[in-house]
Amino acid sequence: MLSTSAHASRNDVALHFKVHFDNKTRLIEATIEVDQSRSVLDFVDFRAPKTQFRDFIAGGEFERSGERIRWQPPRNGGKLRYRYFVDRKRDPNSGDREYDARFTKDWALLRLDRLFPGARVRISKNARVTSTLRLSGPKDWAIETRYGKSLGKTHTVPAETRSRYRRPVGWMIAGDIGIRRDVLAGVNVSVAGPKGHAVRRQDLLAFLAWTLPQLVKVFPDMPADLLIVSAGDPMWRGGLSGPGSYYLHADRPLITENGTSPVLHELIHVASRRHMADGEDWLVEGLAEYYSLLFLRRSGGITEDRLDKSLTAIKTVADEEGGKLANPSRGADTARATVKLAELDRRLPGGLDAWIRSVPKGSRIDCASLDAFAKKHKVAFWSCELPSR
Numbered sequence: 001m002l003s004t005s006a007h008a009s010r011n012d013v014a015l016h017f018k019v020h021f022d023n024k025t026r027l028i029e030a031t032i033e034v035d036q037s038r039s040v041l042d043f044v045d046f047r048a049p050k051t052q053f054r055d056f057i058a059g060g061e062f063e064r065s066g067e068r069i070r071w072q073p074p075r076n077g078g079k080l081r082y083r084y085f086v087d088r089k090r091d092p093n094s095g096d097r098e099y100d101a102r103f104t105k106d107w108a109l110l111r112l113d114r115l116f117p118g119a120r121v122r123i124s125k126n127a128r129v130t131s132t133l134r135l136s137g138p139k140d141w142a143i144e145t146r147y148g149k150s151l152g153k154t155h156t157v158p159a160e161t162r163s164r165y166r167r168p169v170g171w172m173i174a175g176d177i178g179i180r181r182d183v184l185a186g187v188n189v190s191v192a193g194p195k196g197h198a199v200r201r202q203d204l205l206a207f208l209a210w211t212l213p214q215l216v217k218v219f220p221d222m223p224a225d226l227l228i229v230s231a232g233d234p235m236w237r238g239g240l241s242g243p244g245s246y247y248l249h250a251d252r253p254l255i256t257e258n259g260t261s262p263v264l265h266e267l268i269h270v271a272s273r274r275h276m277a278d279g280e281d282w283l284v285e286g287l288a289e290y291y292s293l294l295f296l297r298r299s300g301g302i303t304e305d306r307l308d309k310s311l312t313a314i315k316t317v318a319d320e321e322g323g324k325l326a327n328p329s330r331g332a333d334t335a336r337a338t339v340k341l342a343e344l345d346r347r348l349p350g351g352l353d354a355w356i357r358s359v360p361k362g363s364r365i366d367c368a369s370l371d372a373f374a375k376k377h378k379v380a381f382w383s384c385e386l387p388s389r
């Protein structure tokens with residue numbers, strides 16, 4: 001039998017993810033194209049709530065049941081198309097300033113991994129899977145993804161997780177946007193936000209020029225490319241990290257009044273996310289908060305005295321609001337975790353740096369490894385078992 005595709009050999013499947021921004025309807029036209037010469041990819045099944053995923057057109061077999069869709073592409077490949085409604089509130093009951101994804105007539109800001117959700121798939125054993133991402137939109141728009149400058153471009157999507165359904169992930173921004181790029185501590189950094197919003201791109205780059213060299217010395221997995229997207233209201237007033245990228249509201253300061261840094265906090269999440277264990281939110285959040293102080297101290301941004309004052313203030317929050325090591329870790333809980341980690345940092349030989357560096361590549365930065373490191377150095381340590389709430 002002749003292959004219908006010039007590209008796909010018998011055990012290959014190529015996935016092509018396409019994104020088109022239609023700023024008249026304010027919807028994304030998304031396509032997943034499967035290029036194969038036999039059923040290497042048998043089916044794709046993902047969560048696609050009707051509030052966001054609309055107007056499916058599928059080659060092959062398609063079924064929508066409840067919140068999920070199941071697509072079985074033709075044996076020799078085919079396409080699944082849909083329209084995607086971007087706007088999303090972080091808390092559905094919140095007011096108008098709480099969007100964590102938004103498509104206006106001038107710009108769009110969202111996560112690619114929500115547009116192309118993680119899926120249950122069946123892919124032949126030993127099949128070679130390759131993926132590409134192609135983005136388009138109005139001619140006068142710019143598009144920035146963590147894969148780089150993206151309008152009219154096709155990117156190869158790298159393998160980053162064990163999942164064989166290799167899809168584009170991370171934050172992205174499109175539209176009438178301003179972008180600044182620099183190479184800092186070996187990382188290709190882009191900062192992008194809608195024009196006219198108070199996004200301080202140059203401040204952010206200068207801040208990272210001072211602090212990123214400290215961060216990459218400790219956290220082993222800082223991606224080679226980093227995208228920071230930012231916007232003002234009505235976007236959510238906080239920071240949210242994703243693979244190789246994060247979102248930060250334009251009003252968030254580089255350094256808060258208590259000396260911690262939302263910019264560094266999210267960056268530490270980006271640099272450590274592949275190594276953190278599930279269910280140890282206190283460790284994830286405590287490390288991000290404590291190291292955001294440490295990297296400021298080490299880069300000369302705050303004095304030793306300021307660091308001590310900050311830790312004292314954080315301890316007061318933990319004490320007064322009854323913070324404890326918890327999963328999920330809320331404000332006072334993260335404060336408690338920060339204080340505990342700061343104490344341990346002073347008692348461990350080589351500090352927490354030595355522990356993080358001792359974790360073999362590919363292993364988890366988790367409480368078990370911290371426990372083992374502390375025991376090895378005969379440093380008393382609290383239990384990794386969390387009391388239930």
Ligand SMILES: [Zn+2]
Binds near residue numbers: 265269284285288
């Ligand atoms: Zn966090």
